[in-house]
Amino acid sequence: MHADFAAWSWTSGKGIDGLELIRKPFVQPGHGEVLVANRALALNPVDWKIIEWGHPAWRTGHVPGVDGMGVVVSCGAGVPITPGTRVAYHQSLERDGSFAEFCLLDADTLLTVPAALDDTVAASLPCPGLTAWQALDKVPVTGPSDVLVVGAGGAVGLLLLQLAVQRGWRVWATAAPRHHEHLKALGAVGVFDYRDSTWQQTLRASLGERRLKAVFDTVSGTHAATLTPLLSYNGHLVCIQDRQETAPLPAFTTAISLHEVALNSFHAHASLSDRQLLRQAGELLLEGLLAGSLIIPKRQDFDFYNLPQALHALKQGGDGGKWVARLKESSQIEFSQP
Structure with a gap:
């Protein structure tokens, strides 16, 4: 595996146009964490809003992005997930996010992706799907x-x-x-x-x-x-x-x-049983997408290296499509366990 990876970096006060493509060093997952090699990422309105408004936990150099899908490549201690597992996720706003080739995540937030489900479809679900489920559950x-x-x-x-x-x-x-x-x-x-x-x-x-x-x-x-x-x-x-x-x-x-409804709050305030319920709901929604009993907005593909332009397009509105980027698989990835 390379020593570093590509990621979009946020600069305080500069908004979308301040995003810069940088190289970040790998960090090994700690207890309860996994490292995911992203295969796809999806944009949500919350992404451009927080990039422009800022967040109390963000400092210059933070990697934005809440929704992604990829393959687990490394697990920390206490994680019962097999490297190579395909997963989708909603990342906490307080941690480096999905606008990168790799993402470090809490293992108990991951959704297992059905084998036949397209990468970009899976990446499109977590934020809107889990938000919809939480709203309905009220x-x-x-x-x-x-x-x-x-x-x-x-x-x-x-x-x-x-x-x-x-x-x-x-x-x-x-x-x-x-x-x-x-x-x-x-x-x-x-x-x-x-x-x-x-x-x-x-x-x-x-x-x-x-x-x-x-x-x-x-x-x-x-x-x-x-x-x-x-x-x-x-x-x-x-x-x-x-x-x-x-x-x-x-x-x-x-x-x-x-x-x-505050989906991001579950990262800090949900109990273990709350997280389990959310994961079960998310995985059922993914199964619904595969079965065709649920549909998402049509996808609008963009190049990972043109991410700021896609965020501008999302902000300006349009036909309600879902902006997604597919990342290339790296031949340098080696799956590993703790």
């Missing part, structure tokens, strides 16, 4: 109910909509018009253009006397608060971006429950 299953997914054209919303349909819920959604027919084909009973100022009134008319059991909002805490009148008594407001700092409705009215 709401108890109580039989057929009406729920709303706001922003179903994005990766999180798209997966959330499919999982909600599979629960047997009547799923309504908002998205740009170009996504409407596709979302209906996936099981949405109705889809609204979020730019239409009358969409909430149209949804109310469609519901009749019913109200929404849950609203899953992917926009902002402020936006989510405006949707609370649509909720039923004992309904659920699930914020995937931000959270509700103050109650959006008066006390003792519809008594709704407020939920925040």
Whole structure:
């Protein structure tokens, strides 16, 4: 194995244009850690946001990137994983991330990838898939109910909509018009253009006397608060971006429950059993992608060496595709055990 590897380095205060391709020395995995040779990485909105905004744990030289897929090449003590295992992962924002040829990870966060699943498909799942699963898990299953997914054209919303349909819920959604027919084909009973100022009134008319059991909002805490009148008594407001700092409705009215979703927090705050549940959920989602019972947005390939340009394209928006890069396999990799 070479003594170092290529990685994209962040510089404080310089944003996406400050990313620099550098060489980093290998670090051997410690207890409970693995070293993964990346085969693919996927971009998420959180990547460009934190690169531009900064993070309390980041210093110049930090490697960004939360989602990746690769092959375990080396294991630290106490790791029951065989080198050569294909894995996908969501990396903690506080550690060097996936924008590199290799990544050092906690072994108990890894998702085993089915043998027949494409590398870039697997890399595309962890952040949006686990976020969608966590959001859905906030709401108890109580039989057929009406729920709303706001922003179903994005990766999180798209997966959330499919999982909600599979629960047997009547799923309504908002998205740009170009996504409407596709979302209906996936099981949405109705889809609204979020730019239409009358969409909430149209949804109310469609519901009749019913109200929404849950609203899953992917926009902002402020936006989510405006949707609370649509909720039923004992309904659920699930914020995937931000959270509700103050109650959006008066006390003792519809008594709704407020939920925040914070996938990155599991790295610091989840118990061992929490991590096991998350891994099981992630691996089931990967199996769903392989079986075709779940789909992700179409992939837009980019060259690893053009990563900053891809981040700019993601930031500017577009057709909602998933930006992915496939990394070349190295003939210099030697699998090793502690």
